[in-house]
Amino acid sequence: MNPEAIPGLLVLSLIFCSFVYRRSSFCGLRTGPPVKTNNKSDLEWLIVLLLVLFGGLLGLHRFYAGRRVSGLLFLLTLGLFGLGATIDFFMVLFNRFIDSKGNTIMYSSTPSKNNNSAPSVAEALKDFADLRDKGIITEDEFVAKKKDLLNT
Numbered sequence: 001m002n003p004e005a006i007p008g009l010l011v012l013s014l015i016f017c018s019f020v021y022r023r024s025s026f027c028g029l030r031t032g033p034p035v036k037t038n039n040k041s042d043l044e045w046l047i048v049l050l051l052v053l054f055g056g057l058l059g060l061h062r063f064y065a066g067r068r069v070s071g072l073l074f075l076l077t078l079g080l081f082g083l084g085a086t087i088d089f090f091m092v093l094f095n096r097f098i099d100s101k102g103n104t105i106m107y108s109s110t111p112s113k114n115n116n117s118a119p120s121v122a123e124a125l126k127d128f129a130d131l132r133d134k135g136i137i138t139e140d141e142f143v144a145k146k147k148d149l150l151n152t
Contacts, residue, residue: 041065041103048105049092056085061092066100121149 043065051061059074079085091097095106125146132142 039101039103040108041099041101041105043099043105045092045095045105045107048097049089052085052089052092056088057082059085061088061097065097065105068100124149 048061048064051064057079059071062071062074074080074084088097095104097105099105128142128145131137132139
């Protein structure tokens with residue numbers, strides 16, 4: 001391949017991907033910019049941040065977010081010549097990056113809702129109180145469980 005043809009191919013791939021990206025439907029895929037909502041995405045912020053850091057030039061973070069057409073554009077142009085990957089890094093860092101459904105991928109210090117965490121002490125006490133009120137456990141058993149829960 002002639003090295004002088006590479007810039008021309010990159011420009012052609014940019015024009016083609018831009019044309020495809022503007023269409024409302026391409027090969028059955030919904031394309032175009034996602035409509036931003038005020039909802040939080042189910043995708044993990046840390047995974048997106050790591051993908052944009054180590055695979056931003058290849059568009060890996062965009063594929064993970066479900067944005068396949070722009071991911072392809074990043075893949076063909078090496079992250080829009082590095083500029084798009086840099087912009088996306090800061091968008092992820094400042095909670096401005098959105099997934100294909102328009103939901104914002106945000107940092108959260110609490111575990112995601114997919115984790116099955118143990119019930120809190122208050123919830124456990126309430127459950128035992130309900131069992132005691134229904135007569136399933138005795139008052140002594142309730143007091144013993146209460147002591148165990150409050151000591152841990």
